[in-house]
Amino acid sequence: NAGVTQTPKFRVLKTGQSMTLLCAQDMNHEYMYWYRQDPGMGLRLIHYSVGEGTTAKGEVPDGYNVSRLKKQNFLLGLESAAPSQTSVYFCASSPTGSEQYFGPGTRLTVT
């Protein structure tokens, strides 16, 4: 099993550009999450999904959208990137909503 994978690993965007981050898991987990990690802030939840076709807002959802069309994939979209979205983005999945397994992260810089 590859576990949780994220694409891309690194990206640089200009302000106003859009992009989609892809998270994939091969563990048949129902729950998937997107977090951002900023220096001195720990990890904060952006959006999450409790199953295929469902999404919900987390602590810091503004400026992001998500989709869960297939159980194994969870996409995070930035429609109009801003410098405040410069961060490291982590995806996680969970079988039951308790323990979560994380991907390696995507480092995004918005200039």
Added chain:
Amino acid sequence: GEDVEQSLFLSVREGDSSVINCTYTDSSSTYLYWYKQEPGAGLQLLTYIFSNMDMKQDQRLTVLLNKKDKHLSLRIADTQTGDSAIYFCAERGSQGNLIFGKGTKLSVKP
């Protein structure tokens, strides 16, 4: 509200025990977690404890939970240089997400 606090730094000598402490606020948390993050990597689940337990041991790791004081600790026995990393304490939040502390950076000196 939900909040998790940890000290930011800990330095120990190789072979000593490390103890990383954490306090949390939500007394209804059912699970509490310890994650490890090495430089440039994702978070690795080390262990977790159910709230009705006082202690859990897994090889060199010992987790102690004091539910009355809302205090969680992670003890690493015989600390090695490969244990150098940032350790995150987390509790399960009301949305099913994890509420993380800011992380404790463990430095192991040879």
